[in-house]
Every structure is written in structure tokens, then in C-alpha cells.
Amino acid sequence: LVSKILGSFWSELYSYEMFSVFDAALRVGMALRKMGAMAKPDCIITCDGKNLTIKTESTLKTTQFCCNLGEKFEETTADGRKTQTVCNFTDGVLVQHQEWDGKESTITRKLEDGKLVVVCTINDVTCTRIYEKV
Secondary structure (H helix, E strand, C coil): CHHHHCEEEEEEEEEEECHHHHHHHCCCCHHHHHHHHHCCCEEEEEEECCEEEEEEECCCCEEEEEEECCCCEEEECCCCCEEEEEEEEECCEEEEEEEECCEEEEEEEEEECCEEEEEEEECCEEEEEEEEEC
16 A cells, blocks of 8 residues: 555655765765765655656755556656666555666665655665655
8 A cells, every 4th residue: 555655754854874875886976975965855755546756855956756656667866867667565665676777776665653764775785764754
């Protein structure tokens, strides 16, 4: 039931671990990594039937993608990568799997104690972000 993680999440109590290391693993340049580490994005998740929308807003940049659950689509990420992405909802977790240039990363989103926990993984590097629900 994807409806459990729908809503707006704010970054006032935003925390992140390993963000810069994760971005380095993605090969994001140093200047963009520093700006990204300072950003405190808000996350809005909506779903209309199978059509999922995830919008991430900050003072630096806003990104958004829409997709049908279970169907591959082309995503342009905040750092400019063009990925083949598929999103699925399994066991209360929204799983976003990205592939590009022979590489892969996975982003999971789930609610824990009313907070949105976002875990980003590439290779053996994991970054965790925590958002408060509005």
C-alpha cells in the first residue's frame, strides 16, 4: 500500500550520513558535492493509481519525476545523470533502482516512526537521509 508513504516531508530536522562519500561514488564534482551537502531538500511523494510522482525541492535545485510503478523510464537525476529507472513498492518500501553507463544505484524510501527514511546505495557506499512529515 503505497499510500503509507505519500505526503510532504520537510528538512528542518533533516539529517544525512555519508552524503559526500555517496556523491563521490557517483563521480559528482567537488563543488556540486559541497552545495548538495548544504542543501536541505523537501520531498513530496504523490501517487494517482499506478502513477507515482516524487518531487525534491531545495533552494539550490528542484527535481521531479513521474512514473508508473513497475515500468522502466528515463530519469534525469539532480546531478545530471540520465538513468534507466524502475520504481516498485514491496513490503512497505518504495524501491527506486537506477542504471546508467554500466553502473547501478538503489534508493529506498520507507516510513519509520513517522519519519521518511531514504537510503541511497551504490556499490558498498550507503547514504541515509531522514525527513520529518509535514
